[in-house]
Amino acid sequence: MGLLVDGKWVDQWYDTKQSGGRFMRSQSQWRDWITADGKPAPGRTRGFKAEPGRYHFYVSLACPWAHRTLIFRELKKLQNLISVSVVHHYMGENGWTFLAEDGATGDDLYGFDYLHQIYTKADPSYSGRVTVPVLWDKKEQTIVSNESAEIIRMFNSAFDEWGDASVDLYPKALRGEIDALNDMIYPAINNGVYRAGFATTQAAYEEAFSELFSMLDKLEDRLSSQRYLTGDRLTEADWRLFTTLVRFDPVYVGHFKCNLRRIADYPNLSNYLRDLYQVPGVAGTVNMLHIKSHYYGSHTTINPTRIVPVGPQIDHDLPHNRDRFRKAA
Numbered sequence: 001m002g003l004l005v006d007g008k009w010v011d012q013w014y015d016t017k018q019s020g021g022r023f024m025r026s027q028s029q030w031r032d033w034i035t036a037d038g039k040p041a042p043g044r045t046r047g048f049k050a051e052p053g054r055y056h057f058y059v060s061l062a063c064p065w066a067h068r069t070l071i072f073r074e075l076k077k078l079q080n081l082i083s084v085s086v087v088h089h090y091m092g093e094n095g096w097t098f099l100a101e102d103g104a105t106g107d108d109l110y111g112f113d114y115l116h117q118i119y120t121k122a123d124p125s126y127s128g129r130v131t132v133p134v135l136w137d138k139k140e141q142t143i144v145s146n147e148s149a150e151i152i153r154m155f156n157s158a159f160d161e162w163g164d165a166s167v168d169l170y171p172k173a174l175r176g177e178i179d180a181l182n183d184m185i186y187p188a189i190n191n192g193v194y195r196a197g198f199a200t201t202q203a204a205y206e207e208a209f210s211e212l213f214s215m216l217d218k219l220e221d222r223l224s225s226q227r228y229l230t231g232d233r234l235t236e237a238d239w240r241l242f243t244t245l246v247r248f249d250p251v252y253v254g255h256f257k258c259n260l261r262r263i264a265d266y267p268n269l270s271n272y273l274r275d276l277y278q279v280p281g282v283a284g285t286v287n288m289l290h291i292k293s294h295y296y297g298s299h300t301t302i303n304p305t306r307i308v309p310v311g312p313q314i315d316h317d318l319p320h321n322r323d324r325f326r327k328a329a
């Protein structure tokens, strides 16, 4: 695990000393947008036009942020428009690598060994973390974006000429509500599990832990009277929550010490998780080998033996009771 400093790789774990033991996620630095007309997004100077075959995508199947983008690629039927390379699940002293093993593909574009070489190809003097997902422009040979929250918004609409324009996961009428849900769920749950797991003081851990479970309790209650987070329609907010929920019992309960309750102990959240998992195309994006091996195998500060637990046994294909609510639009 490390980062680039002026284009040079430095092997270094997260620094929590400046923040009272709290894990602070850094801001993604590549923030351009692909748009249907190629004009720069508001506030940006560089434009990237949506074109079939022009863009490539670097992901990890372990990573919840990359996972959202893969789900959008499936649901919006962009598989033939945007190609994908999958990094190896082990993130060690060289960061993410292109070791083509266990279902990792290697780097399909340049044959590089490490993901950090993609970052320095785009900017030889880049300083910062080398994260997935990375949305790559094959034409300009540069990174468009390494921020999943923005990549899913691009996928939702920029490629509608070729993808499935009938699927809209960020509908205009629900945008305010989706944004408000994201603003609560991201810090407490999506990033909350990391804040608990990577905390290096008891106080920082307990702060994250209590915010996490109080938000899960709230969502359990919300999902007792409606099928999805905004009501009867599946949206971006649900998919952003899904990628954390599906990792929760197998990884976050044990590895990140998020063990007050399992998702299996929440009747509504566990049925909701199965409901989302069973949406056509989604199960194929969930790779438990990559998920478990990555977390337990890569974070040696919290799991020095790198032993990957065998359980728990979970069957997301079991029936759920969520269709008792009104059908999705």
Ligand SMILES: N[C@@H](CCC(=O)N[C@@H](CS)C(=O)NCC(=O)O)C(=O)O
Pocket (backbone or CB within 6 Å): 001, 002, 027, 028, 062, 063, 064, 065, 066, 129, 130, 131, 132, 133, 146, 147, 148, 149
């Ligand atoms: N804000 C980014 C976060 C991405 C991120 O942190 N990815 C993790 C994997 S789950 C990563 O690549 N971490 C490597 C590092 O921090 O060095 C996004 O949502 O795209």
